[in-house]
Amino acid sequence: MIKIQNIHKQYDKVTAVDHVSFSVETGDIFGLLGPNGAGKTTIIRMLMSIIEPDSGTIHLDGTPMLEVSRKLLGYLPEERGLYPNQKLLETLMYLGSLKGVPKDQLKQDTMAWLKRFDLAQNTHRKIQELSKGNQQKVQFIMALIQKPKFVILDEPFTGLDPLNQLLLKDIIEEQKQEGVTFIFSTHQMEQVERLCTNICLINRGKVLINGSLEDVRTKHSKDAVEVQFRGDLNGAGLSDFMDDPKVIGASLKGVLKKPPREFLKWLNPKVDIESFQIDKPSLEQIFIEEVRASS
Amino acid sequence: MNKVFQIIAWEYMIRVRSKIFILTTILFPILMVGSGFLSGYLADKEGTESYHIGIVDYSGIGGDYLDRLETEIKLEDGSSMFNPTQFQQETDALAALLDEEISAFIVIPEGIMLDEVPTFYARNLSNMKIQSGIRGTLSRTVVTQRMIDENINPSLVNELSRRVHLDLFEVDEDGGIEKGDKITGFLIPFFFMFLLTMVIFINGQLLLRSVIEERTSRMMEILLSTVTPRQLMAGKILGLCLLAVTQVTFYIAVGAGMGTYFELPNLPYDTLPIIIAFFLAGFFFYAAIYATMGTLFDSEQEAQQSMGLISIVAMVPMIGAIYFINNPGAPITKILSFIPPITPFMMILRVTTGEATTFEIISTLSLLIVCIYLTIRLAGKIFHTTVLMYGKKISLKEIWRWARA
Numbered sequence: 001m002i003k004i005q006n007i008h009k010q011y012d013k014v015t016a017v018d019h020v021s022f023s024v025e026t027g028d029i030f031g032l033l034g035p036n037g038a039g040k041t042t043i044i045r046m047l048m049s050i051i052e053p054d055s056g057t058i059h060l061d062g063t064p065m066l067e068v069s070r071k072l073l074g075y076l077p078e079e080r081g082l083y084p085n086q087k088l089l090e091t092l093m094y095l096g097s098l099k100g101v102p103k104d105q106l107k108q109d110t111m112a113w114l115k116r117f118d119l120a121q122n123t124h125r126k127i128q129e130l131s132k133g134n135q136q137k138v139q140f141i142m143a144l145i146q147k148p149k150f151v152i153l154d155e156p157f158t159g160l161d162p163l164n165q166l167l168l169k170d171i172i173e174e175q176k177q178e179g180v181t182f183i184f185s186t187h188q189m190e191q192v193e194r195l196c197t198n199i200c201l202i203n204r205g206k207v208l209i210n211g212s213l214e215d216v217r218t219k220h221s222k223d224a225v226e227v228q229f230r231g232d233l234n235g236a237g238l239s240d241f242m243d244d245p246k247v248i249g250a251s252l253k254g255v256l257k258k259p260p261r262e263f264l265k266w267l268n269p270k271v272d273i274e275s276f277q278i279d280k281p282s283l284e285q286i287f288i289e290e291v292r293a294s295s
Numbered sequence: 296m297n298k299v300f301q302i303i304a305w306e307y308m309i310r311v312r313s314k315i316f317i318l319t320t321i322l323f324p325i326l327m328v329g330s331g332f333l334s335g336y337l338a339d340k341e342g343t344e345s346y347h348i349g350i351v352d353y354s355g356i357g358g359d360y361l362d363r364l365e366t367e368i369k370l371e372d373g374s375s376m377f378n379p380t381q382f383q384q385e386t387d388a389l390a391a392l393l394d395e396e397i398s399a400f401i402v403i404p405e406g407i408m409l410d411e412v413p414t415f416y417a418r419n420l421s422n423m424k425i426q427s428g429i430r431g432t433l434s435r436t437v438v439t440q441r442m443i444d445e446n447i448n449p450s451l452v453n454e455l456s457r458r459v460h461l462d463l464f465e466v467d468e469d470g471g472i473e474k475g476d477k478i479t480g481f482l483i484p485f486f487f488m489f490l491l492t493m494v495i496f497i498n499g500q501l502l503l504r505s506v507i508e509e510r511t512s513r514m515m516e517i518l519l520s521t522v523t524p525r526q527l528m529a530g531k532i533l534g535l536c537l538l539a540v541t542q543v544t545f546y547i548a549v550g551a552g553m554g555t556y557f558e559l560p561n562l563p564y565d566t567l568p569i570i571i572a573f574f575l576a577g578f579f580f581y582a583a584i585y586a587t588m589g590t591l592f593d594s595e596q597e598a599q600q601s602m603g604l605i606s607i608v609a610m611v612p613m614i615g616a617i618y619f620i621n622n623p624g625a626p627i628t629k630i631l632s633f634i635p636p637i638t639p640f641m642m643i644l645r646v647t648t649g650e651a652t653t654f655e656i657i658s659t660l661s662l663l664i665v666c667i668y669l670t671i672r673l674a675g676k677i678f679h680t681t682v683l684m685y686g687k688k689i690s691l692k693e694i695w696r697w698a699r700a
Contacts, residue, residue, distance in 0.1 A: 070521050080517075081513030085309075094301070094305050098302070
C-alpha cells in the first residue's frame, strides 16, 4: 500500500502541491488526474523520490519512499526519453542493470519483453531507427524490466495504435493480477474508466476528489433518471417528484426532487415499469465540472 | 557505488567506441605530426627557390653588393638564392618588376655610408626571406666598406667576432647533473600543458553535450528515478575521466614513440606520477564545472557562450606559456600556481621544468583537492536543483541562492 500524507511542495512563490493526501491499495490501478499544471508531475516525481516534499510523508508498505529500493519502482514519465544513438538491447540492458537486475536474468527478461512487443528483430538497431510507436513500447519495457512492485505510468497510451493500446492494457491487467500496483496518469478519461478502480483528481496542487470511481460517479449523478414503461402517463403530479420531466412515448426523463423509493411508490400503480435507471455522469463530465468549479 | 560503476562503464563504452572519439583521438597526433612535417617540408621547399632581384645603385658599392648577393646565400643544391641584375635607373627596374622579370628591387642611395636609407620595392612585401636576405647582405656590404674606409681589416674583425657557445647542463634537487638542451626545456612542459588543455576541452565538451542531451531527450527523468543526481554526476565525471586517461595514455605512448624515433628528449618518467596527479585534479575540477553548465542550459550553443569565460581562464597558461616556461621560478609564475583554476597547468609546467619544490607540490595539490571537493559539492547542489528544469532561464542570483542552500 502506498500512503501519501499531507505532502507539500513549494517552488519560490508557487505552490505546486498543497498538502495532498491519498492512499493506493496494493494491486490497484489508481488514476491520478488533473488538468495541465495541476501538480501531477510534481507528485509523481515525489513518489519516485526524484524530488523530496517540503513536508509530509510517502510510504510504500510502511517504508519511507526514500528508503525503498529503486528496483521496486517502475516509471514511465510523460516526457519520455531514450538514447537515440544507442542500440536497443544495450540501452535496455544498461537501464535494467542500473535497476539492479542480475545480468543473466536481465537478458532473458529483456528478450521475452522484446518478443512480446514484436521488437526482437530490432535488438541491434539504433533506437532512432525505430518508429515512434516502437520507441513508446521500448519505454514501457523500461518501466517493467526489473519486475517492480509499484509502477507509475504517465500517459502510457499516447502515440500507440489501438492494437498496441490493447496489448498494453492486457499487460497492465496481467501485472495487476500478479499484485503490481499502478498509478496511472492521463487525460484520456475513457481509459481511466476502463482501467482504474480508484481515482484522485487534483487541481492547483489540491485534491478535489478522492475515492472509488463508482462512488465518485454516484456522488455526481445528481439524481437524473430515465424510466421505460408500458401504459399511459399523462404527466399529472409528475412535477411534485421531478424537475423538468419529459415524457416521450414510453420513456420518461427528469431529475428527481424526492428519493427514488418515494417516486417509484408513486409511479408503480400508474404504469408497468420496464426499467428504471439513474444516469451517472461520465468521468470527463465530472472532471470538467470539478476543475471549472475550483478554478 | 555499484550504480556509479555502471554509469562509468556506460559513459566510457558509448564514447570510447564512437567514431568521433576514435577520429579525434587518432587524428589529433596525426594532424600535429603532419603539420610539423608540412611546415618542415615547406621550409625545405623554401630553401630550393631562387629569386631575381634588381639593384639600382647610386653609391658605388653596388658591384660588391651584387657579388655578395650571388655568393653569400646559397640554396640546398649549392646554387645562389639571389640572381641580381643591376639597373641604371629606377624606372628600368620598375618596368622589369611589372613585367615579372624580377621579384623585387632595391635602390641604394648615394649617401648610404652616411646612413641615408635604401628603399626596397616588390609587388608584395609578404616574403620575409627576400627582405631579410637583401637587408642582411647590404648591411654586411656597408659595414665591410666602413671598415675598409677606416683601415680596419674586415677578415680580422670577422675572426675576432666569432660567437661563444654554451654547453647546457640541468642540475636536479639531489645534485645530479644531466646534459640538456633548450628544446628539452621547452618541449616537455609545453607538451604536458597543451595535453591537459586539450583533454579538458575535448572531454569537457563531451560531458557538457552528454548532460544537455540527456536533459533535452528527457532521458534524465528515467535515470533519476533509478539513481540519485549525485550518483549520476559522479558516474558521468568519472566515466569521462577514464576516457581522458585513455586518450592521454594514447598520446603519451605516441609522444614517447615519436620521441624515440625522432631522437627527441625523453619524457620525465620520474615526475610522471606528480604530473598525472595534477592532470587528474585539473580534469576533475573542470569536469564538475562542465557537468553543471550542462544542467543550466537547454542547448549546446547557449552553454558554449557562457563557457567562454571559463575557457579564457583555462587558456591563460597557454597564452603565457613561453614566459612561464622560461621563468618557472618567477614570482608571477609562483603566484599563478596558487590560483586553483590555473594551478594544474602551472604546476605541470613547473614540475616538468624542475622548478617546483616538494612543499609547493604538496600545498598546491592539497589546495586543488579542497577546491575540487567544494566545486563538486557546489556543482552537485546546482545539478540536483536544475537538472529537471526545462526551458527556464536561470539567473546568477538563483545559482547563488542554491549554492548557499
